[in-house]
Amino acid sequence: MEKSQVYSFHKESFYRDTLGEDCLPFQNITSSLKEFNQAEMKKKGDGDIVMSEANVIKSFKGQTSLVFNKGKLVYDKKTHEWYKVLDLKTDDNYKPIWASIAKKGGTDSIEITKEEDFDHFTNALTILIKIEGQKSLTIETTPKIYDKFENAFEGPFDGAGEQLMSYKLFFNSKMIEKDQSLATIDGIKDGDILYASEGLGKPFKFNRFQEVNTSWGWSNSGGSPDGIMFKPTQNIKVCGFSTFAAREKDSYEIRYRVRIDGVDVEDETIVGTNWEDKYYFRHRLNGVYNASAGSKIEFTCWIAENLANRSYVETFSGQRGDDYKDVENEHMGLFEIESGGESCNGTGVYSGHFPEIFYYLG
Structure with a gap:
């Protein structure tokens, strides 16, 4: 086979190293998107083995290079x-x-x-890329730490039957540019996950509060949850939310849960930090979730400086939320807002957390 050839993606295929050694035929017996080496392939082979474009995907390994370079x-x-x-x-x-x-x-x-x-x-890390588009899949690749993503990820996306240019990339809920590299991403480690969302662009934001309360703080210790429910009047795709920033601290821990029509779509524990506009912690969800007109989108959170110790942290909060229909938003009247079923730390329609929901139309 020609090493430069790009093979089509099939759901029941798995990667193997086609560049490092002579290609041995293999039997397509495992559904996976992990690249297998020669020794692993020999363990898997049994019986008559057939290799064709129907069950082979091009390797994405680059050429070896010096690991240590002064100044790098x-x-x-x-x-x-x-x-x-x-x-x-x-x-x-x-x-x-x-x-x-x-x-x-x-x-x-x-x-x-x-x-x-x-x-x-x-000088290279193994990175998983979770692709969310018309089909959902995870690919594994090992880019050099100074390779620009637009070059390093083009092959893996092509091999999976997708176009990198059609996707936005995210790490730790923050969008990253395709001209960046691993060396420019703070906190990234071997085995970490990047998320790719298909061609949706910048999401819309709906703010439910008339004003932020700065005169006194909202008490959070992780023992009781805050919650709210958004009911869209037309079909949307939910992709994020915000809680309020800590008043005098740089970070806090937050366990959040997103539930759509009674089904939990995400339940994660993260660290809230890097307050935006001074008052907000904005979080992009791991996925993009469909919510039909009239569905119940429930956000619930438990916030503390340290959730294990239930240590207290004071945050800002919103108020005058019962006037949400008059708050200036790009899509006025898109949401009906009700109290969340489990909210017992004070958040409701009038005041509390979850000032913003982020979404796409359709």
């Missing part, structure tokens, strides 16, 4: 931390024999001299 970042596979190479010495074959490195954003340096220590570092 490397990733420690053992500690899952990023380091910058401050200085470097190599032998005649450009193999590193000494390096001075410092944690990303730090100043204290350490020296590496042992071969086994150099082996802990890599």
